[in-house]
Amino acid sequence: MSKATIGLLLLLLAGAIAAGSMALYYRGSAIDYKAQRDKASDALNLANAAIDDMQVRQRDVAALDAKYTKELASAKAENDALQRKLDRGGRVLVAGSCQKQAAGSASVDNGATVELSDIAGRNVLGIRAGIKNDQSKIAALQQYITEQCLK
Structure with missing residues (x-):
């Protein structure tokens, strides 16, 4: 073999x-980049799932708040109506039971109503x-704990 052939072969x-x-270097780099991409993709999917869960919880809490705010407003409106009725001369009657004072044995008179003074x-x-x-408020907090905190 000539020196030129040996040189060419070398x-x-x-x-x-x-x-x-x-090729081995770039193959290793490609494997590393793929692992980094997969890790970032998993982290992104986890973050998106957390965001979706938070949005669902926020909607649930907003609905819960709206429900109990409406309930509070209704109770306030009812009480305000009763206050206006009292202002117009209405009376507050309270159902109850009172002890009858008799010479003999004591007995209970059920179903009696008592009219209260204006201040009372x-x-x-x-x-x-x-x-x-x-x-x-207690019902709202209990429902919040049950539906949101214990999930």
């Missing part, structure tokens, strides 16, 4: 080794409004 061998090295009537309506308000 040159071809060196080129093949260089091409193989470059206003106090009863104020207390009633507070109770309705508190009950509505």
Whole structure:
């Protein structure tokens, strides 16, 4: 074999080794980039799922808020109507049971109604409004805890 042929073969061998090295380098880079892409894609999917869940929860909380705000407004309107009725001379009657005072044994008179004074009537309506308000808030919080916090 001539020196030129041997030189050409060595040159071809060196080129093949260089091409193989470059191919392995770029293959490794491609694998690394694919792994990074897959990791970023998974993180994006997770973030999108979290955003979707938060949006659903926000809609649920807004609906819950609207429901109980409407309920509170209705109770306030009812109480305001009763206050106006009282202002126009209406009476507040309270159903109850009272002990009868008799010479013999004591007995209970069920179903009796008691008419309250103007000031007592206003106090009863104020207390009633507070109770309705508190009950509505408690129900809203209980539903929020059940539907949102315990999920």
